[in-house]
Amino acid sequence: MAEARKPVPVPSLESWPYWEALKAHRLMMPRCGACGHRWFPPSLLCPACNARDVTWAEVSGCGKVWSFVVMHRVYHPAFAAEVPYVVALIELAEGPRMISNVVGIPPDAVRCEMPVQVVFDDRDGATVPLFAPAGAAAGRIA
Amino acid sequence: MHPLRDKYAIVGTGKSRLGRVPDLSALGLLEDAMKNALDEAGLTNRDIDGIVCRGPDDIYAHHQEIAARLGINCAFSTSLDNGGASQILAVMLAVMAIEAGLATTVLCGYGRDSWSRTHRSGEGRMQQNLVPSEQRPREHGPEFGYFAAVATHALGARRHMFQYGTTREDFAAIAVAFREHARRNPEAVMREPLTREDYFAARLIADPFGLYDCSLVTDGAGAVIVTSAERARDLRARPVLIKGFASFNNTGGWYLEDHMVSTAAGESAERAFRMAGLGPADIDTAQIYDCFTYMVLTQLEDYGFCKKGEGGAFVRSGALALEGSLPTNTSGGQLSEAHVEGMLQIVEGVRQLQSVYPPERQVRNADVALVSGHGGNTVCHSSLILGRA
Numbered sequence: 001m002a003e004a005r006k007p008v009p010v011p012s013l014e015s016w017p018y019w020e021a022l023k024a025h026r027l028m029m030p031r032c033g034a035c036g037h038r039w040f041p042p043s044l045l046c047p048a049c050n051a052r053d054v055t056w057a058e059v060s061g062c063g064k065v066w067s068f069v070v071m072h073r074v075y076h077p078a079f080a081a082e083v084p085y086v087v088a089l090i091e092l093a094e095g096p097r098m099i100s101n102v103v104g105i106p107p108d109a110v111r112c113e114m115p116v117q118v119v120f121d122d123r124d125g126a127t128v129p130l131f132a133p134a135g136a137a138a139g140r141i142a
Numbered sequence: 143m144h145p146l147r148d149k150y151a152i153v154g155t156g157k158s159r160l161g162r163v164p165d166l167s168a169l170g171l172l173e174d175a176m177k178n179a180l181d182e183a184g185l186t187n188r189d190i191d192g193i194v195c196r197g198p199d200d201i202y203a204h205h206q207e208i209a210a211r212l213g214i215n216c217a218f219s220t221s222l223d224n225g226g227a228s229q230i231l232a233v234m235l236a237v238m239a240i241e242a243g244l245a246t247t248v249l250c251g252y253g254r255d256s257w258s259r260t261h262r263s264g265e266g267r268m269q270q271n272l273v274p275s276e277q278r279p280r281e282h283g284p285e286f287g288y289f290a291a292v293a294t295h296a297l298g299a300r301r302h303m304f305q306y307g308t309t310r311e312d313f314a315a316i317a318v319a320f321r322e323h324a325r326r327n328p329e330a331v332m333r334e335p336l337t338r339e340d341y342f343a344a345r346l347i348a349d350p351f352g353l354y355d356c357s358l359v360t361d362g363a364g365a366v367i368v369t370s371a372e373r374a375r376d377l378r379a380r381p382v383l384i385k386g387f388a389s390f391n392n393t394g395g396w397y398l399e400d401h402m403v404s405t406a407a408g409e410s411a412e413r414a415f416r417m418a419g420l421g422p423a424d425i426d427t428a429q430i431y432d433c434f435t436y437m438v439l440t441q442l443e444d445y446g447f448c449k450k451g452e453g454g455a456f457v458r459s460g461a462l463a464l465e466g467s468l469p470t471n472t473s474g475g476q477l478s479e480a481h482v483e484g485m486l487q488i489v490e491g492v493r494q495l496q497s498v499y500p501p502e503r504q505v506r507n508a509d510v511a512l513v514s515g516h517g518g519n520t521v522c523h524s525s526l527i528l529g530r531a
Contacts, residue, residue: 006285006287007280007284007285008285009280009281009282009284009285010280010281011281012281015281015282019281041281041282047394066301066397067297067298067300067301067304067402068297068300069293069296069297069300069348069349069350069351070346070348070349071287071288071293071348071349072345072346072347072348072349073290073292073345073346073347073348075287075289075290076284076287076289078287079287082287084346084349085287087286087287087288087293087297087348089297089397097397097398098282099282099283099286099288099397100286101286101287107349111304112300112301112304113304123285126285128285128286130286
């Protein structure tokens with residue numbers, strides 16, 4: 001039986017620039033050309049002012065853990081070898097919050113408000129943004 | 143005084159068999175519950191001219207399917223989609239339709255076959271139980287192993303623990319209190335004793351949630367009939383008055399602002415209390431949407447039964463017990479009776495006010511009941527305040 005692969009994100013018509021930038025290891029967020037609001041996930045209109053003026057701006061990749069859970073139950077065979085693993089809501093320094101994993105640290109050491117930094121996981125033709133404790137080696141994960 | 147306060151009533155309630163009911167589909171379960179509600183009210187299909195209902199998301203035109211099975215032509219009918227907030231919203235729509243002259247007697251119901259559909263195959267058990275595959279997220283979630291409602295709600299629980307010092311001891315108190323109620327309810331699926339020690343010994347699902355923080359995966363349905371208070375006086379069942387209702391939805395998103403720790407229940411509660419002319423101190427029993435233990439804790443705070451951040455101390459005080467200051471989820475709730483997406487909470491609120499139960503299961507002197515509904519990616523909320531006629 002073939003080894004189960006982790007799901008590869010399927011971009012939408014609004015999110016494809018985000019995923020394209022990630023392939024180059026750049027974390028880009030939508031930013032409103034009219035009011036400056038940043039948001040996530042990507043959509044056609046600015047959720048703050050509804051302007052049709054989506055621009056894309058790279059963010060620092062620095063953030064903090066807003067909240068997190070430690071997944072023990074296996075819902076997908078590709079994660080069977082990963083449990084327990086951390087799913088977190090990350091608040092980026094620029095404001096938007098996004099779901100990701102916290103890696104490079106034991107699950108029981110993760111805390112709310114812990115500073116983290118993006119790392120890039122290249123996976124079957126896509127790149128997925130994960131987060132590691134700030135100060136750990138940035139860049140591609142092992 | 144609000145013009146609709148006490149103007150409408152619930153005149154019949156019904157449940158299907160609950161738990162493992164592999165011989166009935168989601169629609170069959172709802173037929174069973176609706177027929178029981180009609181019988182209790184002393185009504186027939188010919189008396190019904192409105193249907194508002196909901197079932198699993200892969201049953202399209204749900205109200206047409208159920209109306210056809212019951213043989214009802216409707217002046218007003220619709221399916222609705224506001225997650226666990228839908229069932230109270232169905233009662234609200236029924237009132238609005240009658241008030242607008244569109245119908246006179248409206249049947250509301252919800253049925254699901256969650257146990258059967260997740261236990262037909264090993265693959266079924268792996269899936270998030272009710273979301274059709276084509277509607278599951280394909281980005282910003284699955285690539286991180288972020289699946290299932292349990293994780294979404296657990297994020298809120300963790301943040302609440304961080305901000306307010308809430309602990310799993312608090313969640314345990316909720317699970318144990320509701321199980322004690324289920325033990326007195328012959329219809330409840332989970333009637334074995336549950337102790338604090340059992341709670342902590344159980345496997346973790348999405349920490350901070352373990353097995354007993356999660357509501358049940360069950361087959362079941364519930365139904366209620368709404369009509370005017372005036373018409374209700376002539377019917378068989380003891381009517382229960384609709385004193386207030388409201389909804390509020392933090393549809394901007396669960397992840398935004400402080401939505402995870404102060405839910406849409408706060409705004410919904412304020413509006414419903416205003417309509418009813420009542421406050422938290424007037425509530426004799428609460429039936430709170432308990433998809434997960436934490437959601438009860440935060441809603442108790444959001445409704446004003448205690449201050450924000452003090453929900454842990456409140457639930458550990460014994461308040462939720464049948465003899466406590468706020469008997470809550472007196473059927474066992476979705477954590478221990480059965481999970482029918484909030485519909486059974488409405489049924490339980492009505493029946494407590496009708497005083498139909500034996501003493502060991504009956505809230506004494508229950509004049510006013512609060513029912514809450516919550517869901518739709520955890521951002522949608524509805525509130526219903528019922529009163530003894």
